[in-house]
Amino acid sequence: MGSRRTLVGGSGPVVGTVHGELVHACAQFGGEVVVRDRGESGARSSYDLVLRVAVAGDSGGIGPGHGGVGDLGGPADVGELGAEGFVIERADETTFVTAIGQRGLLYGLFHVIRLGENAFRGTRAREAHRPSTALRMLDHWDNVAVHPVMGQVERGYAGGSLFWENGRARQHSERVRAYARLLAACGINAVSVNNVNVHETEAHLLTDRIAEVAEIAETLRPYGIRTHLSVTFAAPIVLGGLTTADPLDETVCGWWAQAVREVYSVIPDFGGFVVKADSEGQPGPFTYGRSHADGANMLAAALAPHGGTVHWRAFVYDHHQDWRDRSTDRARAAYDHFAPLDGKFADNAVLQVKHGPMDFQVREPVSPVLGALPRTRVAVEVQATQEYTGQQRHACWLGPMWSEALRFRPDGEQHPSVGDLALGGLVAVANVGDDPFWTGHPLAQANLYTFGRLAWQPAADPHRVLDEWIALTFPSASERLAAGLRAVLHGSWRTYERYTAPLGVGFMVQPGHHYGPSVDGYEYSPWGTYHFADRDGIGVDRSAATGTGYTAQYARPWAELYESAASCPDELLLFFHHVPYGHVLSSGKTVVQHIYDTHFEGVEEAEEARRVWAGLADLVEPAWHARVAERYEEQVRGAREWRDQVNSYFLRKSGIPDARGRTIY
């Protein structure tokens, strides 16, 4: 804020946070903050920045000369701004941020921070900003008790849990507070604090250990973040001592209603539940012959009187599949389970759908479920934690991938995008932990930020978002540093794709931990994740004509595009079709030569990124630089391992040599 004078208008806990942020900034950089509750007056010319919460008809004497928000006009009408929107404009040497809700003011403040000096230059026509969806959420897969196999954070690559330590909620919440601030700056407003796989200890968070959740909620609340909880569907049995968890059983419904009442008695703004049911061993309504709508609606009914939401995950499939059976297709499962239930879910039930039909692979088509339930509130789930994309040891900026998914139009070009359809919100599996750099790989912070900003505005250009992240992370970044960061991040997702599983086929990872290559690692497993490579060809026939029929789950333009190997986009070819190694891609290369080429290129790109990063040593704080440099060593090693294993596998299998005669083992 420099040495500027700022006026904060409004009151309440989140306004208090805005004020606190400004006081903190002034303590650091100079300047002055004045708080004025509604009704008081002040000379407007004496402030460089005015942030205020307004109500309809309240002009408050502050504004660029045309009254209060009552006449904001157009898309910035009061009603449309909502609780989180804000208006920004600059006139007469004062920058005005006006919001209807306290949270809007907080987001307005962070917007000013993003603008930096530009916020205080010349004049600025009024712009209204509001999030595309009311729910922008992080799901933490954190365990309270360290799991013997999955550890403290399931699929966590950033140290321990931010919330849980030594078997209970962290006692000193400074780190959690800092985290809440970080999330608010990204635009995130909801956090689920425990793993969707709810183990025994964690089940109790719902009841006798709710006070610990309340402690966390207390810390998150001033930053406009509501707290959610993952619960086990079997809670009435596990915690309540009932003999059933049947969602149509009155005693069960009563048990949930009472449990929810008690949750709200200690967390009045509790967000709701996240539920992974009938999935990978978790209990669910199928046990009782009930549908997933029955299950979700029971919880929705318990939450509704209090304003809570149930997030019901659509990640339901047979994880005891027989690899011999080529007719069963895991990619079909979510659609087959949930599309018939459209219109049957309660208003406060959100169906949370992974962006792809499988499981966060580096390349998947967009899930057909996202266009298949027009009468259901759907949330899109992405995975910020890099389970299948380098586990925060490899740099892999996922912005372009998420953006592609969010801009996908399930019904064709003239129809809404996934981002438009995600009325239930955008959710990311969190990638943070108690690591000093938050995300293990410092560059993975960009994924967290990008997710938050895309959740706010799914149509945003991810490259612009990345530039924001660069400017916020390195406030005095030279153009050389910014260019270097762009160079190593812009293409990093494609680079990771090049040296790992080719052409959308997915997996080929080491079983269990999912790090590093194992081409056949899941080929004969019960997990439904196969590539079917033999000496002649590779890929999964998911066509309607000769395959599993998965393509028919898409609306016409996409169903037609994917149905034929000739029209299917190269990058998804092996997801949809089994083709000979000699099949010629639209790129003009054969499949096997594409595999060789991309794997050599991917390694070269990783090596180049390492080189670029090394050249930035004089511009980045040494510890930060060293951590990234160390990760690049591992990335290059890992990329070479991927290259050599994948290339050797296909040379051994196909017998077709590399056209360029490079070394394949």
Added chain:
Amino acid sequence: MGSRRTLVGGSGPVVGTVHGELVHACAQFGGEVVVRDRGESGARSSYDLVLRVAVAGDSGGIGPGHGGVGDLGGPADVGELGAEGFVIERADETTFVTAIGQRGLLYGLFHVIRLGENAFRGTRAREAHRPSTALRMLDHWDNVAVHPVMGQVERGYAGGSLFWENGRARQHSERVRAYARLLAACGINAVSVNNVNVHETEAHLLTDRIAEVAEIAETLRPYGIRTHLSVTFAAPIVLGGLTTADPLDETVCGWWAQAVREVYSVIPDFGGFVVKADSEGQPGPFTYGRSHADGANMLAAALAPHGGTVHWRAFVYDHHQDWRDRSTDRARAAYDHFAPLDGKFADNAVLQVKHGPMDFQVREPVSPVLGALPRTRVAVEVQATQEYTGQQRHACWLGPMWSEALRFRPDGEQHPSVGDLALGGLVAVANVGDDPFWTGHPLAQANLYTFGRLAWQPAADPHRVLDEWIALTFPSASERLAAGLRAVLHGSWRTYERYTAPLGVGFMVQPGHHYGPSVDGYEYSPWGTYHFADRDGIGVDRSAATGTGYTAQYARPWAELYESAASCPDELLLFFHHVPYGHVLSSGKTVVQHIYDTHFEGVEEAEEARRVWAGLADLVEPAWHARVAERYEEQVRGAREWRDQVNSYFLRKSGIPDARGRTIY
């Protein structure tokens, strides 16, 4: 013993055990036992059985009419009987067992028990029995503290540890006493009580926790069993606070000497140390630029004054191998490391060599190390715990495999066998735990028994040993039961071989836990365990002419036999040669058809064994029968999984269909 009268002559703790065994038997079956120390006299006709410890020249008034052992004559001369041998004969309605040492008497007693009623029929010419080697040992890979990955017992498939529970030695030693008795009945006389991978907690057993080892030793001693300990080579650093563990450093030698003195002060008959050094991450002399002879001799020197032995494992290889490098051959490693050290080891240092060059696969050639160190005391190590042979969920009686190895003659037919050469003893990795059936799979008890008996007499016919086990385990076994047990066990090793990795190629197991198939599981790993299958062929070229040169580690007859794919035995072909799938075996089948056929046959054999076992339900104690039946379900399931994965893998890779048109996926 029926209701017979028995005289026990001699004194001492192990004689006390003999007496106790007889008293126990009489309490159960009737009869009477008299103890008479040397010098006393008794009417010999009044006893059915006389067991006595004799000394040279002592006729003791007891014997079949030709005086004491002083004139036993021939191979049964006093000196040759040794501490563990005994003579048995029957005349004038009395059976005489005479030994020089107390342990000999104990083994004589168990011999009488094995003979059963036959011991008391007619007359019996004197037979002298003595073990082929003085050291018949079980190595327990038991951890004191449950290891986060490896559990309580590393590669243990029979529950928890018999020795360690809740982080310390078991308090109630009845089970350990029963175990000691079981081992003595098998002829085992040495036990190492902790894992060769010595973790932090277990390192302390050598010093501040030696009292717990002494407790175990106390329980084992009355059954003639000496206790050994696995120690870490880094003990002087880890426990002693020294800055080095250099075996040529005087302070280090002094530290070990003092540590050993303290061990013997509490365990006067302590057996010695087992050491896994410079192996799979364990510390060793290489750190200090010293040889393994230097390392072993330092410990041998510390143990020598007290009569202890160091067992130094030859399992040293590079476990960070690059799979791309086809010139490095793990099979060569033990020979390359140890053959040059022949003659350099102290007398009380034993080089403990795995029977095969790799790691306890279902089929390996005999290790060339076993014939390569004529001036070194070598022990042969086998693995009773079924790490790679079905993990005690599959029935796999290993007697024939061990017997083949022990009867192998490294220098050719006119020369000594491995059993003859194993002057340092026979060692098995234990397969027991606190499971109620001792070994998880009740039929795996046969492996324990067979090991003990082969250790006593390596040339013994394993099928005769199995019959002993059947008779001892089912004292009233009908011929139908005995025939059924033979039917399910005799061929079980070959059955397991048929449905797992073919033709000696090894591995193809799931990484880490090693249970179940994964054909490429270790193919691109750093462990040196590859099959090099491509679309044309499979196998490892270990020939001297074109391969790794491993065949040249054998003496001439074997080197020549293995060098050529034409003469190499079928069952080892892929261990020694890389051949096309169409290569015709001496069986007349192609390699790929052999793979298909054996995998179908193996499953059929497992199904047949399950059927045979089901037919024995009326003859076996229900819980025992049910446990085995349950294991057969899993074995059949597992065998089918092996069959289908292996067959599919090779069909996909070779493109050659099954000649008999069976289903391959």
